[in-house]
Amino acid sequence: MVEKPLIAVVDDDESIRDTTQDLLDSAGFRSAVFPSAEALLASVPVDAISCVIADMRMPGMSGLALHQKLAASDHPIPTVLMTAFPEEPARTQALRAGVLGYLTKPFTPEALLAYIGAAIRLGQGGMQPSASDGDDAERRARQAAKMEAIGRFAAAIAHDFNNILGAILGHGDLAQLKLAKGAPARRHVDEAMRAAARGKALVERLLAFSRGQPGARAPVRVQAIVEEALALLAPSVAPEVRVERRLEAADAAVIADATQLHQAVMNVCTNAVQAIGRSGVVTVALARARVEKPIVLSHGTLESGAYVRLEVSDTGTGIAPATLARLFEPFFTTKGSGKGTGLGLTLVRAIVAELGGAIDIKTELGAGTTFTLCLPAADELPRCFASTA
Ligand SMILES: Nc1ncnc2c1ncn2[C@@H]1O[C@H](COP(=O)(O)OP(=O)(O)O)[C@@H](O)[C@H]1O
Numbered sequence: 001m002v003e004k005p006l007i008a009v010v011d012d013d014e015s016i017r018d019t020t021q022d023l024l025d026s027a028g029f030r031s032a033v034f035p036s037a038e039a040l041l042a043s044v045p046v047d048a049i050s051c052v053i054a055d056m057r058m059p060g061m062s063g064l065a066l067h068q069k070l071a072a073s074d075h076p077i078p079t080v081l082m083t084a085f086p087e088e089p090a091r092t093q094a095l096r097a098g099v100l101g102y103l104t105k106p107f108t109p110e111a112l113l114a115y116i117g118a119a120i121r122l123g124q125g126g127m128q129p130s131a132s133d134g135d136d137a138e139r140r141a142r143q144a145a146k147m148e149a150i151g152r153f154a155a156a157i158a159h160d161f162n163n164i165l166g167a168i169l170g171h172g173d174l175a176q177l178k179l180a181k182g183a184p185a186r187r188h189v190d191e192a193m194r195a196a197a198r199g200k201a202l203v204e205r206l207l208a209f210s211r212g213q214p215g216a217r218a219p220v221r222v223q224a225i226v227e228e229a230l231a232l233l234a235p236s237v238a239p240e241v242r243v244e245r246r247l248e249a250a251d252a253a254v255i256a257d258a259t260q261l262h263q264a265v266m267n268v269c270t271n272a273v274q275a276i277g278r279s280g281v282v283t284v285a286l287a288r289a290r291v292e293k294p295i296v297l298s299h300g301t302l303e304s305g306a307y308v309r310l311e312v313s314d315t316g317t318g319i320a321p322a323t324l325a326r327l328f329e330p331f332f333t334t335k336g337s338g339k340g341t342g343l344g345l346t347l348v349r350a351i352v353a354e355l356g357g358a359i360d361i362k363t364e365l366g367a368g369t370t371f372t373l374c375l376p377a378a379d380e381l382p383r384c385f386a387s388t389a
């Protein structure tokens with residue numbers, strides 16, 4: 001029989017250790033508790049552990065130092081940190097160091113289990129590049145050089161761009177103060193402010209991406225993100241283009257950085273609208289999906305388990321084979337200068353891969369294209385636990 005994954009809980013506070021272990025026990029996990037990071041390192045071989053939940057502040061080695069030690073080993077283990085301080089400054093540092101996320105004490109069983117599910121999936125290889133990526137060293141070196149160029153480019157513009165957004169937010173704030181709640185212009189100013197705030201988050205995200213940092217992960221309701229993206233997109237959709245929505249996963253969550261996920265959804269939907277031109281239909285469907293046995297999609301592989309599936313179909317141009325082969329390349333665009341950046345799908349792919357998901361593309365020249373993004377659902381345990389006694 002395959003042994004269940006072992007979760008290590010490290011906290012100097014005995015009651016937290018016990019409560020966490022109880023929660024894990026009742027959800028059917030195998031766990032071991034340790035009063036310090038040193039105790040963990042001294043008593044179990046690290047390759048026996050699937051996931052570590054550690055307190056951020058402990059008298060000896062901190063949770064972050066433990067993560068860093070494990071991350072540098074031959075057997076990196078996904079780590080979730082716990083903290084009693086929501087404003088803990090070390091959080092940003094922890095996320096930059098690659099921890100999966102953090103739980104603020106007291107945390108709910110749902111939050112804990114969502115992280116554990118994601119951690120185990122990552123440990124099982126969700127972050128490995130798929131076989132279809134190939135391992136052509138030269139192509140990868142070229143890709144790496146391009147990513148470095150994006151990083152430099154992003155760093156160069158981000159500062160100026162942030163200043164511009166700062167001015168918009170500052171003046172917008174003043175305008176909001178001067179406009180009465182019911183004033184006709186108020187709604188537009190509020191919308192503009194929301195968009196500017198998103199812009200600021202995006203600049204930060206782009207910088208983090210260019211430095212190769214993971215986003216701040218937490219359980220996120222995908223449907224709310226999709227609805228927000230569609231609302232933002234609406235003003236730029238031509239009158240003869242119909243956007244149909246079939247959103248049927250209101251309570252489904254994934255562990256993700258909300259800004260990052262929003263960006264991925266926006267990019268795919270924007271491409272669909274742009275592929276249509278004057279008239280046609282874009283269909284955006286969101287649903288839960290259960291994968292019974294591993295399947296290979298056009299871009300990535302899905303292990304069995306629970307997923308959230310976003311399907312964006314358009315009745316647009318379709319994609320020619322030569323374009324299809326280069327779709328995810330940074331700066332690859334078929335749109336004229338000033339229209340396309342060629343970065344949209346590069347980011348989409350990186351974001352989906354970071355979440356342990358996969359992408360499927362179906363396209364027919366002259367008829368249209370469907371992009372399907374499958375992301376591991378956070379609110380159900382992976383299948384391996386459903387059947388193990
Ligand atoms: N839904 C779609 N239909 C047709 N072509 C698409 C679609 N989505 C993406 N593409 C093609 O992929 C290219 C790269 O897309 P992307 O990375 O988002 O960059 P950009 O949109 O800035 O060109 C596009 O220029 C376009 O040729």
Ligand SMILES: [Mg+2]
Nearest residue numbers: 267271344345
């Ligand atoms: Mg695009």
